[in-house]
Amino acid sequence: MKVAAQFERHDFLLSQPNAVLINAEVRDGKLLPPPIRGQNKTLVHLSSILDQKKKRERQHPVRFIPIRRPAQNKDETIDPWLTIGRMSDAHIMINDYTISKRHARIRQEPDSGIFHLEELGSTNGTWHNGNRIEPDTRAQLQSGDTLRFGRYMFTFLNARHFYDFLIELAEMK
Numbered sequence: 001m002k003v004a005a006q007f008e009r010h011d012f013l014l015s016q017p018n019a020v021l022i023n024a025e026v027r028d029g030k031l032l033p034p035p036i037r038g039q040n041k042t043l044v045h046l047s048s049i050l051d052q053k054k055k056r057e058r059q060h061p062v063r064f065i066p067i068r069r070p071a072q073n074k075d076e077t078i079d080p081w082l083t084i085g086r087m088s089d090a091h092i093m094i095n096d097y098t099i100s101k102r103h104a105r106i107r108q109e110p111d112s113g114i115f116h117l118e119e120l121g122s123t124n125g126t127w128h129n130g131n132r133i134e135p136d137t138r139a140q141l142q143s144g145d146t147l148r149f150g151r152y153m154f155t156f157l158n159a160r161h162f163y164d165f166l167i168e169l170a171e172m173k
Helices: 009-015 159-172
Strands: 019-022 049-051 056-058 064-067 082-085 104-108 115-119 126-128 138-141 146-149 152-157
Touching (some): 009 159, 115 126, 152 159
Antiparallel strands (some): 019 152, 082 104, 104 115, 115 138, 146 152
């Protein structure tokens, strides 16, 4: 937030041109508090959860994952898909029992810049804006879409909306 606030949008987009997954639900540029379902410290995000017993706010860091294209070498062909799964060889690793080893994958079309999400037959499913994606089916992603892998909710934001989101968070502090 502090870094984004120091830049104009154009300069920020030059330094951070990637779309991101935010481990939280974002609506109308606002970060929604997580549903309270017990303690899980694998992934947490910034929220203003009022602790009724202690009458104070608890803050958790926002977790975001840049979606970067794999680097290409002249000698090798690189798979353009970024995998999401619980194994360490996944590009986006979510270490949780509700995430399959190879859960889903994301790709940005090189010509159009459009992102696609594909379900890989996971046990607990992949959800796009509240609708379950069938295995081996692709969904086109738009900035602001909510995604769910197992029990984890994410918001997909393009770089421009990510900048706006960071500025909004910086102004709230």
